[in-house]
Amino acid sequence: MINHRRPILVLGATGRQGGSVAKALLKARWNVRALVRDPTQPASAALRQQGVELVRGSFDDAEAMAAAMRDVHGVFSVLPSNLSAEDEVRYGTSIADVAAESRIDHFIYSSGASVGNTLTGVARFDAKPCIEAHIRKLPLTATIVRPLIFMEMLLRPGFGLEQGRLMSLIRPDHSMQLIAVDDIGKIVAALFGDKPRFAGITIKIAGDRVTGHELETAFSDVAGHPITYARLPDAVLVANADLAHMAASLENGPLAELADLNLMRELNPELLSFRSWLASRDRKALDAAFGRNGEVDQPG
Ligand SMILES: NC(=O)c1ccc[n+]([C@@H]2O[C@H](COP(=O)([O-])OP(=O)(O)OC[C@H]3O[C@@H](n4cnc5c(N)ncnc54)[C@H](OP(=O)(O)O)[C@@H]3O)[C@@H](O)[C@H]2O)c1
Numbered sequence: 590m591i592n593h594r595r596p597i598l599v600l601g602a603t604g605r606q607g608g609s610v611a612k613a614l615l616k617a618r619w620n621v622r623a624l625v626r627d628p629t630q631p632a633s634a635a636l637r638q639q640g641v642e643l644v645r646g647s648f649d650d651a652e653a654m655a656a657a658m659r660d661v662h663g664v665f666s667v668l669p670s671n672l673s674a675e676d677e678v679r680y681g682t683s684i685a686d687v688a689a690e691s692r693i694d695h696f697i698y699s700s701g702a703s704v705g706n707t708l709t710g711v712a713r714f715d716a717k718p719c720i721e722a723h724i725r726k727l728p729l730t731a732t733i734v735r736p737l738i739f740m741e742m743l744l745r746p747g748f749g750l751e752q753g754r755l756m757s758l759i760r761p762d763h764s765m766q767l768i769a770v771d772d773i774g775k776i777v778a779a780l781f782g783d784k785p786r787f788a789g790i791t792i793k794i795a796g797d798r799v800t801g802h803e804l805e806t807a808f809s810d811v812a813g814h815p816i817t818y819a820r821l822p823d824a825v826l827v828a829n830a831d832l833a834h835m836a837a838s839l840e841n842g843p844l845a846e847l848a849d850l851n852l853m854r855e856l857n858p859e860l861l862s863f864r865s866w867l868a869s870r871d872r873k874a875l876d877a878a879f880g881r882n883g884e885v886d887q888p889g
Pocket of ligand 1: 600601602603604605606607624625626627632646647648649667668669670699700701702736737738739742
Protein backbone atom coordinates (compact mmCIF):
# COMPACT_ATOMS: atom_id res chain seq x y z
CA MET A 590 0.00 0.00 0.00
CA ILE A 591 1.12 3.56 -0.69
CA ASN A 592 1.97 5.81 2.24
CA HIS A 593 1.06 9.30 0.98
CA ARG A 594 3.43 11.66 2.77
CA ARG A 595 1.72 15.04 2.41
CA PRO A 596 -1.50 15.05 4.41
CA ILE A 597 -5.07 15.71 3.44
CA LEU A 598 -6.83 18.33 5.54
CA VAL A 599 -10.34 17.23 6.52
CA LEU A 600 -12.83 19.85 7.63
CA GLY A 601 -15.77 18.81 9.83
CA ALA A 602 -13.82 15.71 10.92
CA THR A 603 -15.68 15.55 14.25
CA GLY A 604 -18.96 15.34 12.30
CA ARG A 605 -20.63 12.76 10.08
CA GLN A 606 -19.17 13.30 6.61
CA GLY A 607 -15.76 14.58 7.72
CA GLY A 608 -15.49 11.75 10.27
CA SER A 609 -16.23 9.21 7.58
CA VAL A 610 -13.69 10.79 5.22
CA ALA A 611 -10.96 10.94 7.90
CA LYS A 612 -11.52 7.25 8.74
CA ALA A 613 -11.42 6.13 5.11
CA LEU A 614 -8.33 8.22 4.30
CA LEU A 615 -6.46 6.75 7.28
CA LYS A 616 -7.41 3.28 6.05
CA ALA A 617 -6.08 4.19 2.59
CA ARG A 618 -2.78 5.17 4.29
CA TRP A 619 -3.05 8.93 3.83
CA ASN A 620 -1.73 11.20 6.52
CA VAL A 621 -4.74 13.10 7.80
CA ARG A 622 -4.90 16.55 9.35
CA ALA A 623 -8.14 17.87 10.83
CA LEU A 624 -9.19 21.42 11.57
CA VAL A 625 -11.07 21.31 14.87
CA ARG A 626 -12.63 24.06 16.94
CA ASP A 627 -11.86 22.38 20.26
CA PRO A 628 -9.02 19.82 20.40
CA THR A 629 -10.08 18.82 23.93
CA GLN A 630 -13.59 17.62 23.04
CA PRO A 631 -13.99 13.80 22.98
CA ALA A 632 -14.54 13.61 19.20
CA SER A 633 -11.25 15.49 18.62
CA ALA A 634 -9.42 13.29 21.12
CA ALA A 635 -10.75 10.20 19.32
CA LEU A 636 -9.36 11.53 16.02
CA ARG A 637 -5.96 12.14 17.59
CA GLN A 638 -5.96 8.62 18.98
CA GLN A 639 -6.54 7.26 15.46
CA GLY A 640 -3.46 9.14 14.25
CA VAL A 641 -5.03 12.35 12.94
CA GLU A 642 -2.99 15.54 13.33
CA LEU A 643 -5.20 18.21 14.92
CA VAL A 644 -5.01 21.91 14.08
CA ARG A 645 -7.18 24.29 16.07
CA GLY A 646 -9.23 26.72 14.01
CA SER A 647 -12.59 27.78 12.69
CA PHE A 648 -14.09 28.47 9.27
CA ASP A 649 -14.30 32.18 10.08
CA ASP A 650 -10.56 32.43 10.77
CA ALA A 651 -8.79 32.62 7.38
CA GLU A 652 -5.34 32.70 9.02
CA ALA A 653 -6.00 29.47 10.88
CA MET A 654 -7.38 27.95 7.68
CA ALA A 655 -4.23 28.96 5.78
CA ALA A 656 -2.02 27.50 8.52
CA ALA A 657 -4.02 24.27 8.42
CA MET A 658 -3.59 24.08 4.63
CA ARG A 659 0.18 24.57 4.71
CA ASP A 660 1.95 21.73 2.87
CA VAL A 661 -1.14 19.60 2.40
CA HIS A 662 -1.88 17.53 -0.71
CA GLY A 663 -5.62 17.93 -0.51
CA VAL A 664 -8.57 19.42 1.34
CA PHE A 665 -12.01 17.91 2.00
CA SER A 666 -14.51 20.69 2.61
CA VAL A 667 -17.94 20.21 4.16
CA LEU A 668 -20.01 22.73 6.06
CA PRO A 669 -22.49 22.11 8.86
CA SER A 670 -26.25 22.13 8.20
CA ASN A 671 -27.09 24.74 10.79
CA LEU A 672 -25.54 27.78 9.04
CA SER A 673 -27.47 30.68 7.57
CA ALA A 674 -27.30 30.72 3.76
CA GLU A 675 -25.11 33.82 3.99
CA ASP A 676 -22.59 32.15 6.33
CA GLU A 677 -22.62 28.93 4.28
CA VAL A 678 -21.66 30.86 1.12
CA ARG A 679 -19.15 33.03 2.99
CA TYR A 680 -17.38 30.05 4.60
CA GLY A 681 -17.62 27.79 1.54
CA THR A 682 -16.13 30.37 -0.81
CA SER A 683 -13.44 31.60 1.59
CA ILE A 684 -12.28 28.02 2.32
CA ALA A 685 -11.93 27.45 -1.44
CA ASP A 686 -10.12 30.80 -1.83
CA VAL A 687 -7.58 29.85 0.84
CA ALA A 688 -7.13 26.42 -0.81
CA ALA A 689 -6.43 28.12 -4.17
CA GLU A 690 -3.96 30.55 -2.56
CA SER A 691 -2.30 27.62 -0.79
CA ARG A 692 -1.81 25.89 -4.16
CA ILE A 693 -3.03 22.56 -2.88
CA ASP A 694 -3.14 19.67 -5.35
CA HIS A 695 -6.73 18.46 -4.97
CA PHE A 696 -9.80 20.04 -3.36
CA ILE A 697 -12.99 18.05 -2.77
CA TYR A 698 -16.14 19.92 -1.78
CA SER A 699 -19.21 18.07 -0.49
CA SER A 700 -22.22 19.83 -1.92
CA GLY A 701 -25.80 18.51 -2.10
CA ALA A 702 -27.68 16.24 -4.47
CA SER A 703 -30.60 18.63 -4.76
CA VAL A 704 -28.35 21.16 -6.49
CA GLY A 705 -29.50 21.69 -10.06
CA ASN A 706 -28.28 23.72 -12.99
CA THR A 707 -30.55 26.68 -12.23
CA LEU A 708 -30.84 28.72 -9.05
CA THR A 709 -34.18 28.60 -7.20
CA GLY A 710 -34.13 32.19 -5.92
CA VAL A 711 -34.38 30.88 -2.32
CA ALA A 712 -31.13 31.70 -0.53
CA ARG A 713 -30.84 28.52 1.55
CA PHE A 714 -31.38 26.27 -1.49
CA ASP A 715 -28.93 28.29 -3.57
CA ALA A 716 -26.00 28.37 -1.12
CA LYS A 717 -24.41 25.14 -2.37
CA PRO A 718 -24.72 25.96 -6.12
CA CYS A 719 -23.20 29.39 -5.42
CA ILE A 720 -20.23 27.74 -3.67
CA GLU A 721 -19.90 25.22 -6.53
CA ALA A 722 -19.87 28.04 -9.11
CA HIS A 723 -17.23 29.93 -7.12
CA ILE A 724 -15.00 26.85 -6.88
CA ARG A 725 -15.22 26.27 -10.65
CA LYS A 726 -13.92 29.79 -11.31
CA LEU A 727 -10.83 29.41 -9.11
CA PRO A 728 -7.40 28.20 -10.22
CA LEU A 729 -7.96 25.06 -8.17
CA THR A 730 -8.05 21.37 -9.10
CA ALA A 731 -11.37 20.41 -7.61
CA THR A 732 -13.90 17.58 -7.48
CA ILE A 733 -17.41 18.29 -6.30
CA VAL A 734 -19.42 15.47 -4.74
CA ARG A 735 -23.18 15.61 -4.31
CA PRO A 736 -24.24 12.95 -1.78
CA LEU A 737 -27.78 11.61 -2.07
CA ILE A 738 -29.99 11.27 1.02
CA PHE A 739 -28.20 9.73 3.99
CA MET A 740 -29.60 6.33 5.03
CA GLU A 741 -29.16 7.58 8.59
CA MET A 742 -31.89 10.17 8.00
CA LEU A 743 -34.53 7.43 7.78
CA LEU A 744 -33.97 6.40 11.39
CA ARG A 745 -34.58 9.89 12.73
CA PRO A 746 -37.37 10.16 15.27
CA GLY A 747 -40.56 11.90 14.18
CA PHE A 748 -41.18 10.08 10.89
CA GLY A 749 -43.45 7.41 12.41
CA LEU A 750 -41.16 4.39 12.95
CA GLU A 751 -41.96 4.37 16.64
CA GLN A 752 -45.66 3.96 15.70
CA GLY A 753 -45.06 1.18 13.16
CA ARG A 754 -44.98 3.33 10.03
CA LEU A 755 -42.47 5.24 8.01
CA MET A 756 -43.34 8.50 6.35
CA SER A 757 -40.97 9.93 3.81
CA LEU A 758 -40.81 11.98 0.66
CA ILE A 759 -41.52 9.56 -2.19
CA ARG A 760 -44.70 7.84 -3.30
CA PRO A 761 -44.67 4.11 -2.36
CA ASP A 762 -44.01 2.96 -5.93
CA HIS A 763 -41.38 5.63 -6.62
CA SER A 764 -37.70 5.25 -5.79
CA MET A 765 -34.97 7.38 -4.30
CA GLN A 766 -31.26 6.92 -3.95
CA LEU A 767 -29.64 6.78 -0.54
CA ILE A 768 -26.09 6.61 0.80
CA ALA A 769 -24.62 5.37 4.08
CA VAL A 770 -22.45 8.05 5.67
CA ASP A 771 -19.61 5.51 5.98
CA ASP A 772 -19.63 5.10 2.19
CA ILE A 773 -19.19 8.86 1.63
CA GLY A 774 -15.72 8.60 3.16
CA LYS A 775 -14.78 5.51 1.16
CA ILE A 776 -15.85 7.13 -2.11
CA VAL A 777 -14.10 10.42 -1.30
CA ALA A 778 -10.91 8.49 -0.44
CA ALA A 779 -11.13 6.78 -3.86
CA LEU A 780 -11.50 10.18 -5.56
CA PHE A 781 -8.43 11.53 -3.75
CA GLY A 782 -6.64 8.36 -4.87
CA ASP A 783 -7.27 9.06 -8.58
CA LYS A 784 -6.93 12.79 -9.17
CA PRO A 785 -6.23 12.55 -12.93
CA ARG A 786 -9.59 10.81 -13.46
CA PHE A 787 -11.74 12.91 -11.15
CA ALA A 788 -10.21 16.40 -11.33
CA GLY A 789 -12.67 19.02 -12.53
CA ILE A 790 -15.78 16.88 -12.31
CA THR A 791 -19.00 17.03 -10.30
CA ILE A 792 -20.33 13.66 -9.25
CA LYS A 793 -23.46 12.44 -7.50
CA ILE A 794 -22.69 9.75 -4.96
CA ALA A 795 -25.08 7.08 -3.67
CA GLY A 796 -25.16 3.51 -2.42
CA ASP A 797 -28.58 2.12 -3.30
CA ARG A 798 -31.92 2.90 -4.91
CA VAL A 799 -35.09 1.93 -3.01
CA THR A 800 -38.83 2.32 -3.50
CA GLY A 801 -41.26 3.10 -0.70
CA HIS A 802 -42.48 -0.51 -0.88
CA GLU A 803 -38.91 -1.78 -0.49
CA LEU A 804 -38.40 0.47 2.54
CA GLU A 805 -41.57 -1.02 4.00
CA THR A 806 -40.36 -4.63 3.66
CA ALA A 807 -36.78 -3.87 4.74
CA PHE A 808 -37.94 -2.06 7.88
CA SER A 809 -40.62 -4.70 8.66
CA ASP A 810 -38.04 -7.51 8.37
CA VAL A 811 -35.58 -5.84 10.70
CA ALA A 812 -38.25 -4.65 13.16
CA GLY A 813 -39.93 -8.05 13.34
CA HIS A 814 -43.33 -6.38 13.06
CA PRO A 815 -45.11 -4.64 10.16
CA ILE A 816 -43.94 -1.13 9.29
CA THR A 817 -46.19 0.51 6.73
CA TYR A 818 -44.84 3.09 4.29
CA ALA A 819 -46.60 6.27 3.18
CA ARG A 820 -45.57 9.53 1.59
CA LEU A 821 -45.76 12.51 3.94
CA PRO A 822 -49.26 14.04 3.65
CA ASP A 823 -49.61 17.02 1.32
CA ALA A 824 -50.62 19.22 4.28
CA VAL A 825 -47.24 18.51 5.95
CA LEU A 826 -45.37 19.32 2.73
CA VAL A 827 -47.36 22.54 2.22
CA ALA A 828 -46.43 23.63 5.74
CA ASN A 829 -42.72 22.83 5.39
CA ALA A 830 -40.92 24.48 2.48
CA ASP A 831 -37.73 22.41 2.90
CA LEU A 832 -39.55 19.07 2.79
CA ALA A 833 -41.72 20.28 -0.12
CA HIS A 834 -38.61 21.33 -2.03
CA MET A 835 -37.03 17.90 -1.52
CA ALA A 836 -40.22 16.03 -2.43
CA ALA A 837 -40.57 18.03 -5.66
CA SER A 838 -36.90 17.50 -6.42
CA LEU A 839 -37.30 13.73 -5.94
CA GLU A 840 -40.31 13.70 -8.23
CA ASN A 841 -38.85 15.50 -11.23
CA GLY A 842 -35.88 17.61 -10.13
CA PRO A 843 -32.19 17.09 -9.38
CA LEU A 844 -32.84 14.43 -6.70
CA ALA A 845 -34.47 12.29 -9.39
CA GLU A 846 -31.23 12.36 -11.42
CA LEU A 847 -29.38 9.26 -10.38
CA ALA A 848 -25.83 8.51 -9.35
CA ASP A 849 -24.10 5.77 -11.35
CA LEU A 850 -24.18 2.86 -8.89
CA ASN A 851 -21.80 0.77 -11.03
CA LEU A 852 -19.20 3.52 -10.75
CA MET A 853 -19.91 3.75 -7.00
CA ARG A 854 -19.19 0.00 -6.64
CA GLU A 855 -16.02 0.38 -8.67
CA LEU A 856 -14.87 3.21 -6.37
CA ASN A 857 -16.00 1.41 -3.24
CA PRO A 858 -16.37 -2.37 -3.53
CA GLU A 859 -17.79 -2.43 0.03
CA LEU A 860 -20.73 -0.18 -0.96
CA LEU A 861 -23.70 -0.80 1.34
CA SER A 862 -27.20 -1.54 0.07
CA PHE A 863 -29.97 -0.16 2.26
CA ARG A 864 -30.68 -3.65 3.60
CA SER A 865 -27.03 -4.33 4.43
CA TRP A 866 -26.72 -0.92 6.08
CA LEU A 867 -29.84 -1.60 8.17
CA ALA A 868 -28.51 -5.04 9.15
CA SER A 869 -25.26 -3.42 10.31
CA ARG A 870 -27.04 -1.06 12.74
CA ASP A 871 -26.67 -1.52 16.46
CA ARG A 872 -29.68 -3.54 17.74
CA LYS A 873 -30.28 -1.22 20.69
CA ALA A 874 -30.37 1.83 18.41
CA LEU A 875 -32.79 0.08 16.08
CA ASP A 876 -35.03 -0.93 18.98
CA ALA A 877 -35.04 2.67 20.15
CA ALA A 878 -35.98 3.87 16.66
CA PHE A 879 -38.85 1.37 16.64
CA GLY A 880 -40.10 2.78 19.95
CA ARG A 881 -38.81 -0.03 22.13
CA ASN A 882 -36.64 0.59 25.22
CA GLY A 883 -33.46 2.61 25.15
CA GLU A 884 -32.31 5.82 23.61
CA VAL A 885 -33.34 7.13 20.24
CA ASP A 886 -30.53 6.73 17.67
CA GLN A 887 -28.91 9.96 16.63
CA PRO A 888 -28.17 9.95 12.92
CA GLY A 889 -24.52 9.36 12.19
N1 LIG B 1 -27.90 14.22 1.99
C1 LIG B 1 -28.43 14.22 3.21
O1 LIG B 1 -29.34 13.43 3.55
C2 LIG B 1 -27.90 15.15 4.21
C3 LIG B 1 -28.28 15.02 5.55
C4 LIG B 1 -27.74 15.89 6.49
C5 LIG B 1 -26.84 16.86 6.10
N2 LIG B 1 -26.49 16.98 4.79
C6 LIG B 1 -25.53 17.99 4.38
O2 LIG B 1 -24.31 17.64 4.99
C7 LIG B 1 -23.62 18.81 5.41
C8 LIG B 1 -23.31 18.67 6.88
O3 LIG B 1 -22.40 17.62 7.01
P1 LIG B 1 -22.41 16.67 8.26
O4 LIG B 1 -23.76 16.07 8.42
O5 LIG B 1 -21.23 15.80 8.18
O6 LIG B 1 -22.21 17.76 9.43
P2 LIG B 1 -22.12 17.52 10.99
O7 LIG B 1 -22.14 16.07 11.33
O8 LIG B 1 -23.12 18.42 11.63
O9 LIG B 1 -20.67 18.08 11.32
C9 LIG B 1 -20.35 19.42 11.16
C10 LIG B 1 -18.86 19.58 11.38
O10 LIG B 1 -18.49 20.93 11.13
C11 LIG B 1 -17.72 21.40 12.24
N3 LIG B 1 -17.91 22.83 12.38
C12 LIG B 1 -19.08 23.48 12.62
N4 LIG B 1 -18.89 24.80 12.62
C13 LIG B 1 -17.56 25.00 12.40
C14 LIG B 1 -16.73 26.17 12.32
N5 LIG B 1 -17.24 27.40 12.46
N6 LIG B 1 -15.42 26.00 12.09
C15 LIG B 1 -14.88 24.75 11.96
N7 LIG B 1 -15.62 23.60 12.03
C16 LIG B 1 -16.93 23.75 12.26
C17 LIG B 1 -18.24 20.62 13.42
O11 LIG B 1 -17.27 20.66 14.43
P3 LIG B 1 -17.60 20.71 16.03
O12 LIG B 1 -17.33 19.32 16.52
O13 LIG B 1 -16.66 21.72 16.55
O14 LIG B 1 -19.03 21.13 16.17
C18 LIG B 1 -18.41 19.25 12.80
O15 LIG B 1 -17.18 18.57 12.73
C19 LIG B 1 -24.51 19.98 5.07
O16 LIG B 1 -24.07 20.49 3.83
C20 LIG B 1 -25.88 19.37 4.90
O17 LIG B 1 -26.67 20.09 3.97
C21 LIG B 1 -26.98 16.13 3.85
